[in-house]
Amino acid sequence: MNKNDRITIAYIGGGSMDFGWKFFSELAAEELYATVNLYDRDKQLSLTNEVIGNKLRENPECKSDIIFLASDSPEEALKNADIVIMSISQGSLEEAVSELTLPEAYGIYQSTGEQAGPASIIRALKTLPEYIQYTELIKKYCPEAWIINLTNPMSECMQIMHHIFPEIKIFGSTNELFQTLELLGGLVELEYGISHVRRRDIKYNLIGISGFSWFDKVSYNGEDLMPLFRKYAEKYYKNGFELHQNEYKTNPLSSANKIKFDLFLRYGLIPAVPDRIAADFCPGWYLKSPSVINSWKFSQTSVNYIKKINIDRSGRVKPLMSGTEFLKVGGSYDDCVLQIRALMGNGNLITNACTINSGQVANLPDGAIVSTNALISKNNVQAVAAGKLPDEIYALTIRHVINQSTVVKAVIEKDLDIAFNAFLNDPLVNTDLNSVAELYKEMLSSVRQRLIYYC
């Protein structure tokens, strides 16, 4: 590799202490020559990350040669970019809290509210106007760049970008299937006495939409893992099963996999998302009330947990800036850097990706954002033909696909009444019509200042 091949990565939302730091760690673990332009609405955060990122070069394990630069404007960040990372937050902690808790007064409980549920619609309404602006800048300043989207709601964000700039080169990157892969890997280890089964060794066919995708084929070393999963599902349907017992009690991102087992036994496909994400896409089956949630052994996103994490991270800022602590090299969860390298020509990568549908999920409409395997190679991303969703999973899925289009249409037409239809049809929103209308008004009103686009 030649130093002249230095590429430019624009990172929109580059002040992040969460995905941002993980991304820096991954960048450091690969042979890569790049300039990373960090843009964040909060300039201070991107300046901080510039320092932290550049300090990482002093970590002796660092293999890459990356220069981090905080940008003053998105224009500056995007100009001539080869790769654009889109990973922006959707508002303050206070907003997140109200989006999750306001519906609870109406008996509507959400798990994450990120890609389904009433909170996800409010998020989309806040985020998409901003996305319109970024997309127009991309079209102007780096139309040939590859865009990797990580922001939720994934489908709505990607659809609006396609709408504004139909020729955009884009895919969505997500790690939401890794938890199921790790579970499968763990089962292989337990059952066959093999150790160190890596996530990458599990082969699968992925089919569905972001947040609600499935494995309809899964194997390890050529051996079908469906029977193995069935064995555990049947045995542990009642009580759940964890690789690390009772982890779900302390780690709100974890679960006892009861929802996976339940969905699998009912539909025959393995959910390729964490229980808490799948729950948001279903009717109130798993989220009817706090006690129901508890009985399914998973957790809602907890405000206290978020606060605690934020405090932990803030505490690391000074050490990381001063170099008394380094970000680690590698070890992250995401495949984002591998995807960038494949796009740059480092061999073929078969990975999961969200892409705009044109047959890869044969019974979802063209233009939907779908989640399948994809083949990433130099300047090319191509979805694998994943086949069809079974009828009953299709019925659960098509509602969300249409709801997502409705939300995007509402944003394009600047019409919050259109978005109300999506709100009303969300499977978790199951109360009488007048109550729903009231809740919608309250939720909009709580983020009023973020919705001037619609006035």
Add this chain to the structure above:
Amino acid sequence: MNKNDRITIAYIGGGSMDFGWKFFSELAAEELYATVNLYDRDKQLSLTNEVIGNKLRENPECKSDIIFLASDSPEEALKNADIVIMSISQGSLEEAVSELTLPEAYGIYQSTGEQAGPASIIRALKTLPEYIQYTELIKKYCPEAWIINLTNPMSECMQIMHHIFPEIKIFGSTNELFQTLELLGGLVELEYGISHVRRRDIKYNLIGISGFSWFDKVSYNGEDLMPLFRKYAEKYYKNGFELHQNEYKTNPLSSANKIKFDLFLRYGLIPAVPDRIAADFCPGWYLKSPSVINSWKFSQTSVNYIKKINIDRSGRVKPLMSGTEFLKVGGSYDDCVLQIRALMGNGNLITNACTINSGQVANLPDGAIVSTNALISKNNVQAVAAGKLPDEIYALTIRHVINQSTVVKAVIEKDLDIAFNAFLNDPLVNTDLNSVAELYKEMLSSVRQRLIYYC
């Protein structure tokens, strides 16, 4: 017309005092030479109706020449029939009561439970095995006959018949759109000072499924009625509107049309079914609780009302048998006899009908039972190409279409677990999974003796 053209009508469920008597009245009002074979599981009822029907000939207004004969077996009734009326009841009053009330303990309220809602699934599970038997007899004894189905759940009943005998000549006859047509007629009278606007003078395009169909075009004398309907919908959205004020308070089959207005304002199409039927197809928007139902100004099917009607009817049996009272001639609500006459060659009839989809509703799957206009002529029924459902109505509808297929599949495979999936996905069934499972078990258990087919 020639007396030699006497046709044979087999009436399965012919002991009915409800549709049966109305049907006899209609038969009497047209020039028709026919033998009507009455078959009923309860032989006594068909014998009674034989007498009542034959007495009708003594009514001086009677125009037809019909002989009613109670049959000992369905075989006897069906042999060489030209027309088969399928209109059977789905169990005792007690069963109907439990199907409507058991779910209420779980916070699930139904309006009629006839074509959607948990009760409709239990009904299908009870009714379809019987339908399989009848269809096999039709295939054997009158394969060329036209079958007119009136039994609910309409879609499931028709699908199983198609499954057993794919060449069957069949359509579903329903009057559920007449209420909306009468409302529209009433608006025309009010607005334009015209009197006696008949239902048949309203022209429309009908699109949807049985129980959840819509007008996307409607006119009177060439004039578009959509703006007129919009005017009333907007004006009376809050308080409702009735042609006969406050009728909804005393007549549980009536309503103040608030649901029609609400659905119209949201989706732009006019619901072609009574409010109470539409409510069953939606999430809990209108049926969340008794007070919500009340605020939408319609009623659930009331057990006392049914009882009262049954008592009224029973009281008429003796007078009708002895000839001290006659059934009236004509004046009924249904188009069934007109449809029979058109099939026999009395000119073309354009009417609504339920048919198996092969493009008439372009975005519902082939094989679904759909509700559109149809052209009935001699030995021919042909649906009109109704176009596409708008996306958001499609999203509400496709759930039911898939649920109906699931129920039919469950019956074919004799597997009540498959039917549970449909139960679980019914939009009104919105509680946690374990409660749903419990409710399903209870409901099945309450009709245990009717489900031996599945053992």
Add this chain to the structure above:
Amino acid sequence: MNKNDRITIAYIGGGSMDFGWKFFSELAAEELYATVNLYDRDKQLSLTNEVIGNKLRENPECKSDIIFLASDSPEEALKNADIVIMSISQGSLEEAVSELTLPEAYGIYQSTGEQAGPASIIRALKTLPEYIQYTELIKKYCPEAWIINLTNPMSECMQIMHHIFPEIKIFGSTNELFQTLELLGGLVELEYGISHVRRRDIKYNLIGISGFSWFDKVSYNGEDLMPLFRKYAEKYYKNGFELHQNEYKTNPLSSANKIKFDLFLRYGLIPAVPDRIAADFCPGWYLKSPSVINSWKFSQTSVNYIKKINIDRSGRVKPLMSGTEFLKVGGSYDDCVLQIRALMGNGNLITNACTINSGQVANLPDGAIVSTNALISKNNVQAVAAGKLPDEIYALTIRHVINQSTVVKAVIEKDLDIAFNAFLNDPLVNTDLNSVAELYKEMLSSVRQRLIYYC
């Protein structure tokens, strides 16, 4: 009927001595109050027809009250029209001759060249620019009018109108299925000893595209006529069969039905067009050479025949203008006036019509112009759901559907190279590529002055 209901019919191409006179005859046969605005590029012709039409009122059998007025401009003709008849010729006799004969030098024989074959493409290229202008005037001067198109190529003409004015109310009227209906009627008479079987008494399901449509169900008085047709097809496959023996030898519009029999025996559906029209849509099966044409017992459009007809008609002009001869009242072949009356509210009419596809032919693409039954009622035209074309007929048909779209695209983009692709893919155009290119150039060049739109 009230004289105040006088309607305005704009007749574009109103100088015609062919369809024009027939249309006048039909108008005279029905109770109708109308003003007919005649517009023709050749003003003299429309002035002549004004006189001839108005003279018809003096025919004592005339039932209508029609005023014919020659218009100076299409604007004048179209202003406030209720109905627009589009029936324009596509050029001089000389042009027609060259369009049919030029390809013969390349071994390409056409039967009519009106809707398929190289001549039809040249016709479309000449006609569609004019259609664009008329459509813009319709949009401006009578956007609520119903347009009845008779001009060929039917599909291309209708598609361009839809393209320019998507809300246009339009259907295509054609009599091309009447010949098959008359044949069927004749067979019924012969076989069952019934006399006077009228075309309207044959019931059918029509499916296909203009010029290449089929009956997949056909009955008389409820009796399936397919077996009867099969009997004749099998018996007369070799030698052909005519109701009037050897008519085909003198009447070039007639045939011995050998092509109908051949297509029926191969595909199982009855061609609903004359042999000579069907032949144009197939590969060279029936049109490979003059002797092949001869052996199939039908004729190409003959220049001498056209000339003779034109001379006959011209000879009648004076007598008709002076009133020494009247056009007859009624007796025409077309249903156009019945269609107009149905649109005006005189009851429902079930008739064949060309409409833009939205499911009525379930396996042809949306937006294609298809030929099916339709229901015409007051201010409404609705196609009947005709089902699917069988696979092998689909394969023959889809080529034309795509070719038609290509031609329309060529006109929209003013690009004669695009149209060459359609030319090249026409089934009759089967020679080597360079010869086809040469032929295309020659044909374009022969109508050069009509193609300035593309410069």
Add this chain to the structure above:
Amino acid sequence: MNKNDRITIAYIGGGSMDFGWKFFSELAAEELYATVNLYDRDKQLSLTNEVIGNKLRENPECKSDIIFLASDSPEEALKNADIVIMSISQGSLEEAVSELTLPEAYGIYQSTGEQAGPASIIRALKTLPEYIQYTELIKKYCPEAWIINLTNPMSECMQIMHHIFPEIKIFGSTNELFQTLELLGGLVELEYGISHVRRRDIKYNLIGISGFSWFDKVSYNGEDLMPLFRKYAEKYYKNGFELHQNEYKTNPLSSANKIKFDLFLRYGLIPAVPDRIAADFCPGWYLKSPSVINSWKFSQTSVNYIKKINIDRSGRVKPLMSGTEFLKVGGSYDDCVLQIRALMGNGNLITNACTINSGQVANLPDGAIVSTNALISKNNVQAVAAGKLPDEIYALTIRHVINQSTVVKAVIEKDLDIAFNAFLNDPLVNTDLNSVAELYKEMLSSVRQRLIYYC
């Protein structure tokens, strides 16, 4: 790799001196432990190949450890196979000659007649009955094996196997796109002064059907090659272009790429097959007559050429059996051995493959055999979502897809009349119907003894 991993490859048609010897060469070039069971209808040929194959082990460059065994029966060969190679010849040289030359008397010239054209239909009729037998044996003796089909007509062969054994694991392997890749590689070398551009370095999206597939995206090292191809196509459209000048004059498998250029300039996609194969799929554009063929600078399959090759090969048998000559190690054209290794778990392979469609070509019907990229990994083959064919290429393609289904249906129903419909609809078969019928009879009669299955 472990010697215990020895796999079993059944090679049906294993007596081949053509693909057989190339396959042996490839096997020798990879680290592979395998037993190859050679079955051939002509036992002598498989015995010869057993000796030649086993001698190859003495070639010092040989890397694999393969034992070749001639099998007495297909059962013996297939028993417990991991991989089955299907590569059978379709009859004698004499048959091949007559299949190509008989139609010439009717003015129908074919290039190869292997996958389209009248000869291909006769081949299918001969080959598919044999394929039915093999498939039943596969189902019985090695249902878990992966089948790699190389026999033409590819689509028909694969469809019948799917029909007989729907769960079959199968894909089609073809090298027909390599010639276009080499041309593209050569252009890169010429234009950019790079040397040794390997076929594998060209990245592409492949879409279409076997024998008629296309590149709609193609790049080298991330650079789009479409503009480069356009440059050559425009420059050399008239005279053609070859990497090795005038090779086409001596090598009948070669061409001056004029057809590729012509199709590309008309449709915008690069044909991914040799000119001579593409020509067979089009109407007579390039095959109208010997002089037309000549002017397009390609050749029909030449009988003399085949004879010469056969003589050359026969001459090598003795030296190869005695070990005075060895088959070379590697250097072959096909990817078959790489595909086998990938199936066995040696990493992911992205390669072209023919697979049964379920969305990978979004506008071809499910169940068609399509040609796209695919991802081969351990015990898994998955097509890449290739998108849609452009309308005009779709129109050329769908005819063949339907024709292929018709042929397969004819075989299933043992009905040669059904196959005649496919024959009649072949784009090259463009003469009058009676001549086509006569030709069909002649061709069937010339291979009468191979068609007893249909009696």
